[in-house]
Amino acid sequence: MEHNLTIYNTLTRKKELFKPLNEPFVGMYVCGPTVYGDPHLGHARPAITFDLVFRYLKHLGYNVRYVRNITDVGHLELDLDEGEDKIAKKARLEEVEPMEVVQFYSDRYHHFMALLNVLQPSIEPRASGHIIEQIGMIQKILNAGFAYVQNGSVYFDVVKYSQSHNYGKLSGRKLEDLIANTRELEGQEEKRNPADFALWKKAQPEHIMRWPSPWSDGFPGWHLECSAMGTKYLGDTFDIHGGGMDLLFPHHECEIAQSRIANGKEAVKYWLHNNMITINGQKMGKSLGNAVMLEEFFSGNHPLLEKAYSPMTIRFFILQAHYRSTLDFSNEALQGAEKGLKRLMAGMETLKSWQLAVGSTQQKDTTAPLHHCTTAHGSRIQDLISSCYAAMNDDFNSPVVIANLFEGVRIINAVTEGKESLTSDEVIQLQHLFQTVVTEILALQDESSGEQSETVDRLMELIIGLRQDARAKKDWNASDRIRDELEKLGIVIKDTKNGATWETKQSQITR
């Protein structure tokens, strides 16, 4: 594969040239959602980040197997007074089967990811469907002597592990510090050392999610599923493991240790971590109570939201920041993203329309004044293309890609106004660039059209025609009345040089 893709590897803390283990195949595992609640803006970030990675690797020609799990057992609600399995807790609250909760929120997650134009992963395994694999992995670790059983629970022996391995190498922690700084928590007395972590937990009587195992009726420790499922579907060693920075420690650190012992080798070549979305400078998270649900963004129904924001606005907003930077939420920022996206898509629409002009045997009418041959700026489009690829290859720098696209938009508009010109070749190159980068890689879609019925379109054509007649007769009363009444109905008329167009005001709905 010919490319210069460099990826920031959390493990080495530097950018490395991407070289997969078994070209042209790439294995990528990303920590997916815990399906005990509705997806919020924070969920959109890793999904979109690794969607970008997935799409770009495919674009480069790799055959990518993308595994993103669904956590439906084991994760805990740390903020609850009494720690309890998140899913079991929710189930009891709503008096339904745990699997019903899991199904409901999985479906919701899929629904919203689809709206965000996030591709489905190649495999989406559930933790509850891989209990056998997890038990098998625990057995291997026990056999290797790096775990111990205590009252029906199994714990990983971090102290022993760190004698021969570097526990903490991913997150940059030292075992001594970890032990010294561990908070005193209840129920830790089973562990030989507070740094140890659970591989299997015995279920308490009230616990409704449980599976039989050689040690007790219980459930797997929360770090184990990713190791077990990653190994199962991607092999003992695979290329990329991704997830949010909040999972770096302990989750991914524990994964490294488990897999190292169970499989005898390093599991992951490149560790990628997306940063958090912040709100008023603080991490947005369900447990912090400051998360805005995706549904609320799309409906505008939230006290913090001045209006509704479309899925593509959210996607564009996220792609406008580099994935390793924090991204701060605000209405002002989102509205800026909304308008910027609109400008980008309008430019792309113009560019697309040239295709007709170029491909058609008939010359377009006077509204398409372009592509006079010129040699002055022959390499300009080529430079733009190179810049886009250079940015993508520089650790998926989507904000710089977008900045380059806006330069393309500027050129498109200048050509439209007759201030600049492009050769036919350049037009084709530019069209190809936008198609590839905007549609395939960034996966931004035009949301402005296609939602109205044909009847509405025809009616609007009629109304605009009538208004045009009134204007021709300088009957401004009638003309303005039509415009104002339509506006009350949420339809905005836009007069341009080449006649009027219209659009619905959905993007301006306020609560």
Add this chain to the structure above:
RNA sequence: GGUCUCGUGGCCGAGUGGCUAGGCGGCGGUCUGCAAAACCGUAUACAGCGGUUCGAAUCCGCUCGAGACCUCCA
């Protein structure tokens, strides 16, 4: 408290030892019956104080400020 990260113009956000990031907003303009929309142009920045350097927003130190993580707990 420990470990780490960050501090860029009104807002969001790239980049980086000397070369315009970009978007939104503002301002000016084009268009327009008016308005809106659209388009064009444009100003404002690198938390503070020292140091290294021919040159630092970019490297080093300190100060101030902000943030993340610090474990299974039932």
